[in-house]
Amino acid sequence: MLSLLIVFFASMIGGSFGTLVGGGSLITIPTLILLGVPPHAAIGTDRLGMAGIGAAGWYKFHKKRLIDYKIGFILAVPTMFGSILGASIVLQINEAMLKQAVAVITILVLFFMIVVNPRVGIEKTDHVVINRDYLIGAVSGFFIGMYGGFCGVGAATFLSYILILLFRQTFLECAATVKIAALLMTSMAASIFAINGAIHYSFAIAMFIGASIGSYIVAHYSEAIGNVWIKRLFSGVVLIMAIKLLF
Numbered sequence: 001m002l003s004l005l006i007v008f009f010a011s012m013i014g015g016s017f018g019t020l021v022g023g024g025s026l027i028t029i030p031t032l033i034l035l036g037v038p039p040h041a042a043i044g045t046d047r048l049g050m051a052g053i054g055a056a057g058w059y060k061f062h063k064k065r066l067i068d069y070k071i072g073f074i075l076a077v078p079t080m081f082g083s084i085l086g087a088s089i090v091l092q093i094n095e096a097m098l099k100q101a102v103a104v105i106t107i108l109v110l111f112f113m114i115v116v117n118p119r120v121g122i123e124k125t126d127h128v129v130i131n132r133d134y135l136i137g138a139v140s141g142f143f144i145g146m147y148g149g150f151c152g153v154g155a156a157t158f159l160s161y162i163l164i165l166l167f168r169q170t171f172l173e174c175a176a177t178v179k180i181a182a183l184l185m186t187s188m189a190a191s192i193f194a195i196n197g198a199i200h201y202s203f204a205i206a207m208f209i210g211a212s213i214g215s216y217i218v219a220h221y222s223e224a225i226g227n228v229w230i231k232r233l234f235s236g237v238v239l240i241m242a243i244k245l246l247f
Contacts, residue, residue, distance in 0.1 A: 003035050003203075004202060004203070004206045005206075006031065006035065007028075007031060007032065007035070007049075007203050007206045007207055007210070008206045008207070008209065008210040009210065010027050010028055010031040010210070011024075011027075011028055011049055011050075011052070011206065011207040011208075011209075011210030011211045011214070012210035012211065012213055012214040013027055013214065014026070014027040014028045014050070014053075014210075014211060014214070015050070015052060015053045015056075015210060015211030015212065015213070015214030015215040015218075016214035016215070016217065016218045017218070017233060017237060018050070018053050018156065018211070018214075018215070019053055019056075019057045019175060019214065019215040019218045019219055019222075020171070020175045020218060020222065020225070020230050020233060020234070021157060021160065021171075021175070021230065021233050021234035021237050021238075022154060022155070022156030022157030022158075022159070022160055022178070022182075022237070023154050023156070023157050023237040023238070023240075024050055024053060024156075024211065025046050025050060025154070025155075026154070026237070026240065026244065028046050028049065028050065028207060028211075029042050029043060029046050032045055032046065032200070032203060035203075037200050037203065040193075040198050041193075041198045041199065041200055042200075043193070043198075044189075044190065044193025044194070044196075044198035044199045045193075045198075045199050045200045045201075045203050045204045045207065046207070047087075047149075047186045047187075047189040047190040047193055047199075048186070048190035048193070048194070048199055048201075048204040048207070048208065049203065049204045049205075049206070049207020049208045049210075049211060050186050050207065050211055051183060051186040051187050051190060051208060051211075052207065052208040052209065052210070052211030052212035052215060053156075053179075053182065053183075053186075053211045053212070053214075053215045054179050054180075054182040054183025054184075054186060054187075055183055055212060055215075056211070056212040056213070056215040056216040056219065057175075057176075057179045057182075057215040057216070057219050058179040058180065058183055059216075060215075060216055060219035060220055061175070061176035061179060061219055061222075064176070064219075064222075064223070066172060066173055066175075066176035066177075066222075067176045067177050067179070067180070068167075068169070068173065068176075068177045069180070071129070071134075071137070071163070071167055071169075071177055072177045072178075072179075072180035072181065073180060074134050074137060074138055075137050075138065075141045075159065075162065075163070075177075075178075075180070075181045076141070076180040076181035076184045076185075077138075077141075077184075078138045078139070078141045078142035078145065079141040079142065079144060079145035079148070079159065079181040079184065079185050080145060080181075080184040080185055080188050081142065081145065081188075082141065082142040082143060082144065082145025082146040082147075082148070082149065082185075083145040083146065083148045083149035083184075083185040083186075083188045083189040084145075084149060084188045084189070084192060085145075085146055085149065086145060086146035086147060086148060086149025086189070087149035087188075087189040087192035087193060088149070088192050107239075107242050129167055129168075133166055133167060136162075136166060137162050137166055137167065140162050140166075141159065141162065141181060144158045144159055144162075145181075145185050148185045148186070148189060149185070149188070149189040149192065154238075155182075155185065156178055156181075156182045156185075157234075157237065157238060159178050159181050159182065160174050160175075160178055160234070163177055163178060170227050171227045171230040171231050171234060172222060172223065172226070172227050172230060175219075175222060175230065176222075
């Protein structure tokens with residue numbers, strides 16, 4: 001019971017900031033491993049439990065009419081297939097090199113958003129999305145989905161990069177639209193882990209409930225929080241994630 005409570009509260013915290021900026025698994029996966037869950041089962045359990053963020057966040061942001069469904073599904077469908085592939089196969093690339101490459105890219109993107117273009121994601125722009133943007137977004141989503149199925153830490157954050165930098169969405173719009181891809185990605189990856197018996201279901205249920213509550217509350221107050229504070233939170237989570245990947 002104590003372990004379930006720990007998982008529940010960790011998931012509620014992860015679901016809270018994960019709703020706005022992604023990265024909730026930075027808390028939940030290490031928590032599961034510290035509680036004795038094997039790494040592969042921890043990832044599988046996290047995939048199912050963190051689906052609560054996508055479910056509750058999608059519902060709440062839909063009611064607020066903040067989701068761009070066209071962009072959302074164009075990004076979500078290839079992300080979903082990528083997550084199935086990532087969860088199904090053993091990637092041939094060296095995991096340490098992959099993490100370092102992702103960390104370097106993450107730091108460069110953070111530098112761009114803070115130094116080069118500090119207003120990106122803050123102000124609504126009149127950017128016209130063209131077919132090339134949709135194509136780049138779909139291809140990028142597929143590979144991010146593979147990473148999401150393989151590991152999952154920060155996958156929603158990487159999807160946020162696409163929505164902010166490519167489609168010029170604000171941080172608030174991004175937090176809403178990304179829920180489509182996030183829910184499909186985590187659900188499909190979880191199904192693969194479930195088939196292979198790599199999910200701790202009692203923990204997953206506690207995680208789903210905790211993440212759903214945290215996500216719903218934060219999504220409800222998202223407009224009051226605003227783009228500026230969401231960007232600050234986003235930058236902090238991304239920096240922590242990059243350091244974790246590097247070391």
